[in-house]
Amino acid sequence: MRPINRRLLTALSALLAVSVLVAGCGSGGDKKDNADKQAKEAAGQAKPLPTDSKKVVAEYKGGKVTEGELNLYLNIFSFFQPQMAAMVNNPEAKKEIVKQYVAEKMIAGRVKDNEKYTKEANKALKDFEKQLEQMPAQGKDKKKQDMDSVLKENGITKTQLKEFLENNNKVSNYFEDKVKESDLKKEYEKSDAYYSIKLNHILIAFEPQGKDGKPDKKNKRSDKEAKKRAEEVKKKLDEGGKFKDLSKKYSDDPGSKNKGGEIQDSPQNWVPQFAKAAKELPLNKISDPVKTEYGYHVMKVTDRGKQPYKKVKDQIKGQKVQEKYQNFIKNEVKIKKLNIPGDKKKK
Numbered sequence: 001m002r003p004i005n006r007r008l009l010t011a012l013s014a015l016l017a018v019s020v021l022v023a024g025c026g027s028g029g030d031k032k033d034n035a036d037k038q039a040k041e042a043a044g045q046a047k048p049l050p051t052d053s054k055k056v057v058a059e060y061k062g063g064k065v066t067e068g069e070l071n072l073y074l075n076i077f078s079f080f081q082p083q084m085a086a087m088v089n090n091p092e093a094k095k096e097i098v099k100q101y102v103a104e105k106m107i108a109g110r111v112k113d114n115e116k117y118t119k120e121a122n123k124a125l126k127d128f129e130k131q132l133e134q135m136p137a138q139g140k141d142k143k144k145q146d147m148d149s150v151l152k153e154n155g156i157t158k159t160q161l162k163e164f165l166e167n168n169n170k171v172s173n174y175f176e177d178k179v180k181e182s183d184l185k186k187e188y189e190k191s192d193a194y195y196s197i198k199l200n201h202i203l204i205a206f207e208p209q210g211k212d213g214k215p216d217k218k219n220k221r222s223d224k225e226a227k228k229r230a231e232e233v234k235k236k237l238d239e240g241g242k243f244k245d246l247s248k249k250y251s252d253d254p255g256s257k258n259k260g261g262e263i264q265d266s267p268q269n270w271v272p273q274f275a276k277a278a279k280e281l282p283l284n285k286i287s288d289p290v291k292t293e294y295g296y297h298v299m300k301v302t303d304r305g306k307q308p309y310k311k312v313k314d315q316i317k318g319q320k321v322q323e324k325y326q327n328f329i330k331n332e333v334k335i336k337k338l339n340i341p342g343d344k345k346k347k
Helices: 006-023 029-045 067-080 082-089 091-110 115-134 147-153 158-176 181-190 223-238 243-250 272-280 309-332
Strands: 056-060 063-066 195-205 262-265 295-306 335-338
Touching (some): 056 067, 056 091, 063 067, 063 091, 067 082, 067 091, 067 158, 115 147, 147 158, 158 309, 195 272, 223 243, 223 295
Antiparallel strands (some): 195 262, 195 295
16 A cells, blocks of 8 residues: 555655665665565565554653554554565564654654644545545455555554554654754755756776676776777767767666666766766766776766755755654653563663
8 A cells, every 4th residue: 555645655754764674775786676575575465463462562751662552553654665564573673663653652742732733634534535436446346445444454443543644744743843944945055966967978887787687797898998998989979979879889878878878867866976077067068988986988968957946945854854853763762671572682
C-alpha cells in the first residue's frame, strides 16, 4: 500500500532513516540488489504483529512503551512502507524506531490539541478511501476492499490510524514553526542542490561496460590510453563533429550515449571533478578532457541556472524540519531501559 498523500509521506520520512540499519547505505552492486529483493519478499510474507501485549519494552523520562504500542507503530510503519517490513524483526532497527516513537509521543504531548489536526487526519483518511474505491477489485470473489478490512489485514484500526495521523501532523507543525525564513534563504544561497545544469558529454571509461552491463575488466584502458582517446574525441568535436554522432560511437556512458550525451541534473549529484567543470566551463565551449574516477569526459555545457527560490522553498523546509527532528531525538530522547525481544544486547 502506498502512502496516502505527499504530506503524510513527508511526515513519515523520518521512519525511512532506520532502513540503513538493515540494507546499508550506498553499498551498491549485487549486495544492495539482494537486500532490496529480500526486503520486498519479506514485505509480501509479513503478518501484522499482535498489539495487545502490556509488557514494557522501553522506559524513558516521562513514560513507558509497551510491546503492544510498539507493535502497532511497527504495523503502521510496514503498512506505509512495505519494502521496509523486514526490519520489524531486526532488534537494532527496533531500537531506532523506539526512539522515534518516544520522540513523537513527547512532541505530541507538548502541542496543544487543535481542530486543524483532526481535520487534516480526516482528510487524509478520506483521500485514502477514495484511492481504494478507484482500485480494481481483487481476489477470487472480485470484491473491492473497504478501508476497515484493509486496515484490519494490517493489524490497524481506523481509530488508531487517525490518532497516528493527528500525532504526525502535530510533530510536523511543531518543527515547521521553528524554521525561519532567513534560514531557508541562507541554505538556498549556499547550496549547489538547487542548480540545474544541462550539458552534453562523452565518457571514455577506464573500464568500458560489456554486453552484460558490467565493467569489462579484460578490456581495461590505461589512464594514458583513455586520455588519448578522449583527446581524439575533442579534436573531432572542435572540427565540427556532432555530439549526437560521436557519443554513439565513443561514449561509455550507457545512460546518455544514445541521447547525444545529454544530461541535466544538479551538480551535487555528480562526482566533484565533473561538477566543478560543469559549474565553471563557459557555455557552449568544448572542454579539454576532464578526469574523474570513471575515466575522461569531454563536455559542453548548454544551460546553467538556479531554480527559483519559491519553487524549492518547501523542499528546503522539509529538509530543515527533518534535521530538527533528528536533533530532537539525539538530544532529548533519553531511554532509561530497553528490552527489545530478540536483542542479545539488552540495555
